[in-house]
Amino acid sequence: MSIQSAIAIDQGFNARTTSRAAPLMAQTAPTSAWDDALAPARPAVQFAPDSPIYDEGDDARTFYKVVSGVVRTCKLLSDGRRQIDAFHGAGDIVGLEIDGVHRMYAEAVSNCVLVPYRRQGLEAMVAADGQLAQQFFSYAMRRLARAQDHSLLLGRCTAIQRVAAFLLDHADERDIVELAMARQDIADYLGLTIETVSRTITQFERDGVVEMLNARRIRLEDREALEDLIA
Amino acid sequence: MSIQSAIAIDQGFNARTTSRAAPLMAQTAPTSAWDDALAPARPAVQFAPDSPIYDEGDDARTFYKVVSGVVRTCKLLSDGRRQIDAFHGAGDIVGLEIDGVHRMYAEAVSNCVLVPYRRQGLEAMVAADGQLAQQFFSYAMRRLARAQDHSLLLGRCTAIQRVAAFLLDHADERDIVELAMARQDIADYLGLTIETVSRTITQFERDGVVEMLNARRIRLEDREALEDLIA
DNA sequence: CGTCTCCTTGAATTAGATCAATATGTGTGG
DNA sequence: CCACACATATTGATCTAATTCAAGGAGACG
Numbered sequence: 001m002s003i004q005s006a007i008a009i010d011q012g013f014n015a016r017t018t019s020r021a022a023p024l025m026a027q028t029a030p031t032s033a034w035d036d037a038l039a040p041a042r043p044a045v046q047f048a049p050d051s052p053i054y055d056e057g058d059d060a061r062t063f064y065k066v067v068s069g070v071v072r073t074c075k076l077l078s079d080g081r082r083q084i085d086a087f088h089g090a091g092d093i094v095g096l097e098i099d100g101v102h103r104m105y106a107e108a109v110s111n112c113v114l115v116p117y118r119r120q121g122l123e124a125m126v127a128a129d130g131q132l133a134q135q136f137f138s139y140a141m142r143r144l145a146r147a148q149d150h151s152l153l154l155g156r157c158t159a160i161q162r163v164a165a166f167l168l169d170h171a172d173e174r175d176i177v178e179l180a181m182a183r184q185d186i187a188d189y190l191g192l193t194i195e196t197v198s199r200t201i202t203q204f205e206r207d208g209v210v211e212m213l214n215a216r217r218i219r220l221e222d223r224e225a226l227e228d229l230i231a
Numbered sequence: 232m233s234i235q236s237a238i239a240i241d242q243g244f245n246a247r248t249t250s251r252a253a254p255l256m257a258q259t260a261p262t263s264a265w266d267d268a269l270a271p272a273r274p275a276v277q278f279a280p281d282s283p284i285y286d287e288g289d290d291a292r293t294f295y296k297v298v299s300g301v302v303r304t305c306k307l308l309s310d311g312r313r314q315i316d317a318f319h320g321a322g323d324i325v326g327l328e329i330d331g332v333h334r335m336y337a338e339a340v341s342n343c344v345l346v347p348y349r350r351q352g353l354e355a356m357v358a359a360d361g362q363l364a365q366q367f368f369s370y371a372m373r374r375l376a377r378a379q380d381h382s383l384l385l386g387r388c389t390a391i392q393r394v395a396a397f398l399l400d401h402a403d404e405r406d407i408v409e410l411a412m413a414r415q416d417i418a419d420y421l422g423l424t425i426e427t428v429s430r431t432i433t434q435f436e437r438d439g440v441v442e443m444l445n446a447r448r449i450r451l452e453d454r455e456a457l458e459d460l461i462a
Numbered sequence: 463c464g465t466c467t468c469c470t471t472g473a474a475t476t477a478g479a480t481c482a483a484t485a486t487g488t489g490t491g492g
Numbered sequence: 493c494c495a496c497a498c499a500t501a502t503t504g505a506t507c508t509a510a511t512t513c514a515a516g517g518a519g520a521c522g
Contacts, residue, residue, distance in 0.1 A: 075383050078462050083383040098372040103379065126365055133364030134357055140371035141329040147378035148334065152306045152314040154385035155422030159478065183501065191386030193479055198502055215487085215501060231309050390510065414469060424511055429470055446469060446519085 038125065041118040047071075047108035054095055056105040062116045063096040069112030070180040073104040074188070084189040086146065087181065093139065096122075110180045154191045157230070162190040163200040164229040167210065167218065175220035183215075269356065272349040278339035285326055287336040293347045294327040300343030301411040304335045305419070315420040317377065318412065324370065327353075341411045385422045388461070393421040394431040395460040398441065398449065406451035414446075 044067060047053060053064065053071060064071075071088040085104055088094050094106050096119065126133045153162055166186060171177045179186070187194045201218070204210045209226060211219045220226060275298060278284060284295065284302060295302075302319040304326075316335055319325050325337050327350065357364045384393055397417060402408045410417070418425040432449070435441040440457060442450045451457060 075379070077383070077387055081387045083386045085379050085382060096372075098369050098376075103376055123365075126368060127361035130358040130361055130364055133361055133368060134354075137357060137364060137368045137371055138329050140368055140375055141327075144371055144375045144378055145329075145334055147375055147382060148306070148316050151316060151378060151381050151385055152308070154382055155314040155419075156308055156312045182499095188386075194501080195480080195503085196478060199478095202502070413467095425469080426471085426512080427510060430510095433470070 038117050038122065041116045041121075044113050044115045047112040047114065049108055049110055051108050053106040053108060053112075053114065054102050056102055058102045058105075060095060060097040060100055060102045061119055063119055063122075064094050064106075064114040064116050066090050066092045066094065067113040067115055070109040071106055071112055071114070072109050072181070072185060072189075073106045075104050082188045083191065084185060086143075086150075087185075087189065109185065159190075159192055159196050159200050160203075161230050162192060163197060163204070164226045166190060167201075167204075167220065168223070168226055168230070171220055171223070175223055177218040177220065179216045179218070269348055269353065272347045272352075275344050275346045278343045278345065280339055280341055282339050284337040284339060284343075284345065285333050287333055289333045289336075291326060291328040291331050291333045292350055294350055294353075295325050295337075295345040295347050297321050297323045297325065298344040298346055301340040302337055302343055302345070303340050303412070303416060303420075304337045306335050313419045314422065315416060317374075317381075318416075318420065340416065390421075390423055390427050390431050391434075392461050393423060394428060394435070395457045397421060398432075398435075398451065399454070399457055399461070402451055402454070406454055408449040408451065410447045410449070 041062060047069070054060075054062075056075065066088050068090050071092075071094050073085045073088065073094060075083050075085065077083075087109065094114075095102060097103060122136075126136055153165055157165070163186075166189070167177050170179065181189075183194045183197050187197045190197065201210065201212065204226075205212055207225075209220070209222045211221050213219055272293060276295075278300070285291075285293075287306065297319050299321050302323075302325050304316045304319065306314050306316065308314075318340065325345075326333060328334060353367075357367055384396055388396070394417075397420070398408050401410065412420075414425045414428050417423075418428045421428065432441065432443065435457075436443055438456075440451070440453045442452050444450055
């Protein structure tokens with residue numbers, strides 16, 4: 001169903017993380033132990049921007065490891081309001097659930113390559129292999145920590161602080177922010193409107209804190225000023 | 232340090248969940264496997280309302296299982312704004328971290344009895360015992376699911392929806408909400424002000440949706456109406 | 463029976479949303 | 493290469509939900 005739009009490819013693993021996805025990858029754990037322990041359910045699959053990966057409510061037989069590109073996981077309210085839970089880059093796991101059903105839906109933000117794994121196989125291996133189990137526990141705890149940080153941002157931070165935190169989160173070592181996602185995605189991640197995100201970035205530019213090379217590429221001119229905002 | 236205010240007691244395990252904590256407990260997994268597998272680090276410890284359990288930044292050598300009462304885990308912003316991440320009732324684990332440091336601080340909301348466990352022992356056991364590891368992984372994933380639901384509430388729901396969701400979350404089978412926490416706690420959990428929480432509940436009462444038996448005890452007169460608000 | 467803490471209520475303010483254009487690309491076909 | 497169409501982004505004007513500021517009540521407790 002949601003995988004129909006995906007095109008199976010026989011290789012593509014050598015194409016390492018794009019520089020665009022690198023900042024996200026930096027926040028994820030090494031997954032080397034995985035690649036050895038778990039056999040992919042199928043060859044890697046490619047998704048075009050905005051194409052669905054799985055739907056909320058879908059049977060969660062399969063989970064994915066992101067090889068390249070960026071994935072968003074979201075929830076919808078009945079009136080159409082959307083909350084993006086997280087963006088996932090190379091190395092991240094998406095779609096892993098304890099019970100059998102996906103609690104969110106996932107879509108490709110950019111062109112993505114994902115490796116699908118069977119959840120069934122995982123459960124047996126986790127029970128058998130303490131090392132692997134430790135890795136998955138650790139992975140879940142790291143995701144939890146991020147979700148908790150996100151709650152603080154959504155519950156108690158101003159628009160200025162949310163956008164500042166987002167830019168810092170996605171900046172690379174050279175203070176360049178390469179945005180894989182559109183303004184609407186940023187807004188739905190930060191619990192704001194697209195207009196507020198746009199205005200806030202513009203304001204940062206007026207204040208000389210950032211420079212917009214273009215809409216998707218922003219340079220932090222004064223990283224400290226941004227850090228002070230969220231301190 | 233943060234445990235100084237706690238008084239070690241030699242028993243208290245037989246005192247099962249108070250009715251007050253029951254709704255929270257319902258959201259937690261059975262932990263029977265634990266009690267057998269992991270030996271407490273010390274006898275159970277009692278905490279008075281508002282007393283600190285551990286501080287953000289503290290060495291996370293110890294984690295706790297809530298035996299009775301309610302615990303809050305929180306983060307502070309530098310200007311004093313507080314976000315309550317979660318309330319924890321009987322059966323819940325608090326203070327378990329992957330790295331060695333507590334990412335939040337924890338305080339007793341009501342009178343609490345907690346059993347402390349050493350994290351050190353846990354890591355070895357998890358690596359050795361797949362069954363136990365599976366339980367901890369599952370626990371972390373359930374916490375993650377709750378944190379993600381909370382993000383949707385904070386990012387995209389109105390004050391009315393947040394308060395409605397909170398009341399439904401804490402109602403027992405008889406549609407009675409026994410609130411262990413003060414209005415300020417509810418506000419800091421929902422990302423609102425105390426005034427907005429108060430006004431919203433008052434409005435529910437005017438609309439005949441709830442009845443306030445007293446400030447800490449609310450009866451849902453029309454559960455469906457509340458459910459429709461968050462649908 | 464006063465004092466304290468917690469809760470509620472009211473009035474004024476504001477951050478961010480909404481509504482409404484306008485601009486800036488970006489790809490397409492002539 | 494230009495002109496058009498379409499997406500996405502920015503900007504402006506207004507509105508509103510929630511906050512802030514400021515009193516009052518209502519229990520709880522010594």
